[in-house]
Amino acid sequence: MREVAIIANVKIAVIDEDVVVRDFVVSTLMYSVNRNILAFDNGFDAWIHFEESGFPDVVVADVNLQEIDGLTLTSRIKKIQPKTIVALFSDAPQNEIAAREHGADVFMAKPFGVNDLFNLIQTFVVEPEPPGDDAADA
Amino acid sequence: MLRFGTKSEFMREMELDDIFLSRLQLLVIMAKAYLNQYPLGEYRQRSILENAALVQIDAAGLAEEASARETDEPDSGSLDYDPVFYQRIKLLTVMAEAFAKGHALEDHKQEALAHNLESICEAITFRKKLSEMQFLKVA
Numbered sequence: 001m002r003e004v005a006i007i008a009n010v011k012i013a014v015i016d017e018d019v020v021v022r023d024f025v026v027s028t029l030m031y032s033v034n035r036n037i038l039a040f041d042n043g044f045d046a047w048i049h050f051e052e053s054g055f056p057d058v059v060v061a062d063v064n065l066q067e068i069d070g071l072t073l074t075s076r077i078k079k080i081q082p083k084t085i086v087a088l089f090s091d092a093p094q095n096e097i098a099a100r101e102h103g104a105d106v107f108m109a110k111p112f113g114v115n116d117l118f119n120l121i122q123t124f125v126v127e128p129e130p131p132g133d134d135a136a137d138a
Numbered sequence: 139m140l141r142f143g144t145k146s147e148f149m150r151e152m153e154l155d156d157i158f159l160s161r162l163q164l165l166v167i168m169a170k171a172y173l174n175q176y177p178l179g180e181y182r183q184r185s186i187l188e189n190a191a192l193v194q195i196d197a198a199g200l201a202e203e204a205s206a207r208e209t210d211e212p213d214s215g216s217l218d219y220d221p222v223f224y225q226r227i228k229l230l231t232v233m234a235e236a237f238a239k240g241h242a243l244e245d246h247k248q249e250a251l252a253h254n255l256e257s258i259c260e261a262i263t264f265r266k267k268l269s270e271m272q273f274l275k276v277a
Contacts, residue, residue: 109143
């Protein structure tokens with residue numbers, strides 16, 4: 001069986017003004033990938049950091065953020081760095097359509113849990129198997 | 139666009155009880171990964187220590203509420219587990235702190251940890267097996 005690999009030096013940012021939810025997401029993702037996780041409490045600070053230090057591989061953000069909301073942030077990120085995966089979370093069903101329209105890759109409906117964050121990592125951070133591995137494993 | 143999380147009709151703000159149960163679930167996974175000798179690392183150790191500390195604080199508060207409910211105070215509407223459940227959680231946090239700090243747990247302590255996890259897991263449900271979380275095998 002092929003060894004599992006994750007994106008080398010994967011860079012993940014979490015943005016949420018609710019410190020309890022933000023810290024939980026950071027803890028789970030930090031444990032998942034064994035890397036430092038960038039954390040911000042508003043969209044503006046995150047955006048400035050991305051512009052100055054480079055865009056992360058994955059951004060996990062609340063839709064409701066001060067100064068630059070999650071939807072606007074998603075549009076901006078996708079315009080400059082389309083490869084960055086953006087996962088938006090919200091407690092409002094109507095934000096799911098808005099998230100899709102703004103180019104989000106994932107919508108996470110609150111309340112979400114550990115398994116949902118693990119699914120995010122499994123889907124976007126674990127390196128895909130190279131073509132032909134199925135035949136080798138068979 | 140992928141969709142994770144709860145169904146639309148059940149969407150709501152995340153409450154402290156949601157976070158406590160999610161953090162507890164994460165702590166159980168951390169302990170199971172340790173027992174399965176999955177690799178640790180600087181940030182995983184940090185995450186375990188932070189998570190264990192927060193779960194311990196919340197569990198202490200909830201244990202007091204559970205004890206109060208056992209006497210004659212009215213139900214506060216929070217999580218409804220018995221006080222022993224919270225004692226088991228406290229034990230789990232202490233053990234998690236120990237292995238995160240690099241203190242090797244002897245065989246009998248690992249057995250105690252496994253037994254404690256089993257008891258805690260009886261009260262909370264999991265949808266995903268440890269073996270499905272392939273990324274945990276990467277240091």
